Amino acid sequence: MKKLILSAAVLLMAACAAHAEKADSTKPTTIQYDDLQIDDVKQVKTLIGNVILTRGTLLLKSPKAVMTTDPEGYDFVVLTSTPGTPATFRQKRDGAGDQWVEGEAERIEYSNKTDLVKLFSKAKVRRLEAGRLSDEVNGEFISYDSRKEQFAVKNTVTGESKPGAGRGTMVIQPTIRPAAPATAPATTPAASTPPATEK
Template identity: 80%
Template sequence: MKKLMLAVALCCLGLGVAQAEKADASKPTKIDYDDLQIDDVKQIKTLLGNVVLTRGTLLMKSPKAVVSTDPEGYNLVVLTSTPGTPATFRQKRDGAGDQWVEGEAERIEYSEKTDLVKLFSKAKIRRLEAGRLSDEVDGEFISYDSRKEQFAVKNSVTGESKPGAGRGTMVIQPVQRGPAATTAAAPAASVPPVPGK
């Protein structure tokens, strides 16, 4: 019964999911850091200290990142946290309106080849629409496949569901309908800057 409820919940989360910004795949990857170590033989780069990775609208942050390059030239990025500072990611989604997906975990793996993001240990993913929280899910393991528009949540960091290993939580925000939704969705009027300030 619990598995059925989780499957239904995940289907609900997947409704209306838009793909990640398609243009991101053609953008260069930029990484800022405090310290860098490169092993050209193994094709591994270790970045330390306030690591910030950007690729189009994709933004990833962590205290440490390891980037390995496969023989085809694709990168796998593994971001790790430190106590009190989780690894995070944020990416715009294609589709109407201002839609984003963001997440955090103790470890995040991002495959440039597949656009698959895997979050391990204390994982959370949130969908935002026009700056407001739309849906949120947490668990020990979450994979987010932006190409297939799919999330998978498991109760263990191995990426498998194990009996008695724990439970996840999902929160689906109510949909606003009627005149209040139109008013809430309208952008705030911009105020021109005051000269001299």
């Protein structure tokens, strides 16, 4: 296994040609919760208790979420954790095979206008292929642009990198290569017996 310790500078990790599931942007948003408070004047919805937001393959979960809607009709969601229960997200990526990206943090912000996911404090983002972990990034702040398939990691929860504030970690799993086909052992021709001579 290869392990890379990142400096406090920005990490831009360009993924392969796959992108977030494009069909998600055309799907309705469904939210499940235990308690809901709505302020129609301010266009704010406060959801409490096992909040589960789905939009196509996008799945966001947290103990509490606050959703605001802008004048254009786009939603902005802030998901917050409780001790022992982080806010999480998961989304399928376009492309061949079963590819997903998922993450967790103490706070997650998501905008359906930009498809940008921001993770604050104890943030982790993982990429999976066919259920197998491909790589993982940890940091105090991670911004994930699902349209461009890019990550930016900073060493403070403000989204800025500061000298001496901390370091991130990236773990890249080894590539599994198909085994080479077995070859039959080479055989040497049997020694021939010289013909008998007549006396």
